[in-house]
Amino acid sequence: xxxxxxxxxxxxxxxxxxxxxxxxxxxxxxxxxxxxxxxxxxxxxxxxxxxxxxxxxxxxxxxxxxxxxxxxxxxxxxxxxxxxxxxxxxxxxxxxx
Numbered sequence: 001x002x003x004x005x006x007x008x009x010x011x012x013x014x015x016x017x018x019x020x021x022x023x024x025x026x027x028x029x030x031x032x033x034x035x036x037x038x039x040x041x042x043x044x045x046x047x048x049x050x051x052x053x054x055x056x057x058x059x060x061x062x063x064x065x066x067x068x069x070x071x072x073x074x075x076x077x078x079x080x081x082x083x084x085x086x087x088x089x090x091x092x093x094x095x096x097x
Contacts, residue, residue, distance in 0.1 A: 082090075
């Protein structure tokens with residue numbers, strides 16, 4: 001295809017540099033598109049992992065809730081002496097992490 005285009009513009013001054021510039025622009029655009037696609041794929045993978053983690057945590061919370069409602073779950077002894085304010089602060093810190 002390039003040879004055909006080159007044959008058509010031979011002898012026409014100024015056209016060949018324009019074609020070179022156009023082909024360079026196309027190559028750059030294709031490279032940018034591939035990079036954007038890769039970033040999108042990575043972002044999608046990260047979202048899938050985050051959703052998977054959220055679903056896993058939700059399942060664990062639901063299971064623990066059932067045990068707590070049935071009275072089969074004991075409180076954590078390490079937090080037994082902490083106030084609600086302190087527990088809330090620790091919860092907020094853990095959520096930020």
